[in-house]
Amino acid sequence: MGKAIDWNKIEEWNDKYLIKCFCTKDEYQWTPIERTEGDYLIMPDGTRLLDFFNQLYCVNVGQKNPKVVEYVKEALERYGFVWDIYTTDYKAKVAKIIIEDILGEYGWAAKIRYTNTGGESVEVASMIARLYTGKPLIATREHAYHGVTGGAVALNRVYAGRSHLSGAGPDKFVRQVPGQNSGNAFVCPTPFCYRCSLGHSYPECKSCGSQLPCVLATERMILNHGLDQVAAIITEPAFGAGTIMPPDEYLPQIYEMTRRLGILWIVDEVLMGFGRLGEWFGHQKYGKHLKPDIMTVAKGITSSQIPCGAVIVNKEIADFMDTMRWNHVSTFSGHPIALAAAQGNLEYMIENNVPEMAKKAGEYFGAKLKELEAKHKTVGLVAGAGMFWQVELVKNKETKEPFVKDDRYTGFAGDLSANPTGIILSKCIEKGVLLGGFVPNTLRIGASLTVSKADMDKAIDALDYALDYLDTLV
Ligand SMILES: Cc1ncc(COP(=O)(O)O)c(C=O)c1O
16 A cells, blocks of 8 residues: 655654644654544554544544545546636535535525635634624634634634744743734633633622623623624634633523624634534534524534635625625635535535534543543543533642643743643553643543544543543642
């Protein structure tokens, strides 16, 4: 199969020529992957790593799903590449599948525009919101993550998600990108009940009034900026990089607020879309009556086998855009090979009801995680659904004292060896299991949506082993 690969040479070129992310050159740990299969990454020496962060929570139907592979091969033979002005069957069919077959019954989705990445989807969604309303501002939330391109990064508020540099030395050097624009966005409170930034406690805060205090404060922020200035609010259904599950009342109340104030609701489904929370789209978990004005997707649209994203808009926006010439294109948007991957992926998801598979897997996995929460003194909270789980690591369950004081406001500078997430990740690797986490005190766990029970058990055993070790440190 294939050509012989000289992995010594690969290591040399990797070291010499590639700029690394999240570590210095010296900190980099060489992890060659020769191929993938389902939920596994396979190294050149045959070591199989069980992937419970699903390569950034995006290989929804598992690696190399045969239907996706078949469609991509066919598209490569038929097309190669034609740009977005031409129609391919894949492009039109995927639009029909998403708007009619998946979203049709909810009655809001009208048209789609393809992109190449999640960040670009957010960029285009913000652009459409501003063009449609003629207003400049977009409300975002603490701990939000929306991508790394200029407009998307301006909406990021999880501190570590703004493409900054951080020092590995003792001086805790942090440099944000000079001149990076965040002028057309403003930040509202986050619905993170475990550590409420407004000082409230859930569920007691529900009796403060008809709105949760974080929603009320969001509304006040929007009104302070002025309804003549605010185009939209953007929300992830659950926070991906920030890793937070909001309370059930939050999104319905945000939706109600947007209807009352007359601002657009952009739902960023880049990570939660296509089944991750056990529904086709994450916002549907909080109420089938919730109707986004604009929705962004990427990752799961192709199970990430080929880069692809999209922006889906409601009828009013679609009608408005139909009357204009939109001077906007990206060379690769609507790429036939990417859309072939999307078609194979979505047909597989529909035929096998993959969101339901995720829901069932989540019920099993969540119950196992809850057992670990009860057993281990360093687990303060387990929350999640489907194949997306948040595990808060604490020094003390009663006081909720975190290991890393700055929590979601850290710049990841200096010595990171005491970060509990890093400790757990390393211990799990000893057992051949990969977990994830973007903030220092919080694990972010999620495999493919088609993961097996045996692999869920294997991941739980590894985490149990790692938590046994973490418990000895407090
Ligand atoms: C909610 C959300 N939006 C946008 C993005 C950016 O997507 P991409 O990395 O494909 O640009 C991400 C990435 O993780 C995400 O989680």
